[in-house]
Amino acid sequence: MATGQFYYEQKRLENDLISLEPFDQTIHITKFFNQTKYHPDLLKYVDFPQTETEEQFTKEVYAPLHDAPGECLYAIIDKTKPQTSSTEPENQNAYAGTIALTNTDKGNAATEIGIMIFKDFQRTHVGTNAVGLLLQYTLDPALDGGLGLRRVEWKTHFENVASRNAALRMGFEFEGILRWHRAFSLGVPVEALEKRNGTSGELRGRHTAYFSIVWEEWDEKRPKVVALMQKKY
Template identity: 55%
Template sequence: MSTATFHYEQRRLENDLVALEIFEPSVHAAPFVEMIKAHPDMFTYIPFPTINDEADFMRLYEGISSSPGDCLFAVIDKVASPGEVGVNGKFAGVVSLIGTNKDDAVTEMGVIIFPAFQRTHVATNAIGLLLLWTLDPPSAGGLGLRRVAWRAHAENAASRRTALRIGFEFEGIARWDRVFPRGKVALSAEALRIKNGTQEEQPGRHTAVFSIVWDEWDEKRPQVVALMGRR
């Protein structure tokens, strides 16, 4: 990824358990596409486009890498033993920052953890590393942002539980927040068709909105760090 396009200098983030590497297509794209094809259920609640091959993925990646508001990391499990799923047995998923606005000092976090690494230390540490980087002040090596958002399909109970466990505050439900691909968990598009007169409009979703903000970070930070230390 060209780090010059992101609002901030993207860098490797890590602790003893997990590393967030800058996503490198030549290393990470092929195993990521394999995982997408093997586990399409990972995207039941995520508005992810259809990916049939690396070419499809690279079209998506080019949009991410060219946006100053977005950046993508590969999640590497430093505890995983050889022979497990992924690059060198350790490629455990991806995390991203989405819609980062430097003027307002806000961003949104996105997380996809592969099935073999779910319900382990991986997600907590990947999320924690992103929170430390985004919310810690520059004097402590962070970006000093004011707000990190977490958005989940309103019916995605697992994602909502994760957000609350990490320390995100529930803000409410954004109703009919976005369109959602056919064949996934979505609200009917019929009312939308009636409204705008089209026949090809996609179904939609309600979105549960969570956040952690800067004036509560000093209180929440020790809790996040403590969670990251558990296995």
């Protein structure tokens, strides 16, 4: 079940190692919810809504994404794992994480990639190939089957060194850090800000590291991304 309101076609994407399947609530949401519940480190740098049940998660997290035209969610399937059909629930052992096009701006031909790889699939071919497939789809020209977008962003908490390194490795250019970019609910309140403002419960602030790949550099970067996708782990 593809994201119904997405600005562009949500194609199924694949190579020899992985496939990106449109996220299907009936197949993928249980494992996704359980992964975030039992592996809280996945959310260390993500200001994710706190939900206690799968039903609450579906209503408060998944449903708004499904209905937003700027959001496009994929399940990452590791094709190197035994499977009969990537769309059948029994193949949860091959479901390796999620990747999304988010904050998509059709008028400015720009989007952002967000990715979460489950614990057992980290430091494998999965993340590199998932990002690579989406870069090809978003930045390749329409004549080559892509969307021909002008800009693809990667944004992350400035303390998330692994994510920052991944962005650089995949060819994204570092643009800078937006200080106090947003309030961040995780962690202890900011006492200095409380004292200054005479308030209580001031949330931490997320400083956000910005990266991007833009259209005029993609032809040069593309072969390097493809080479990374073919690398043996």
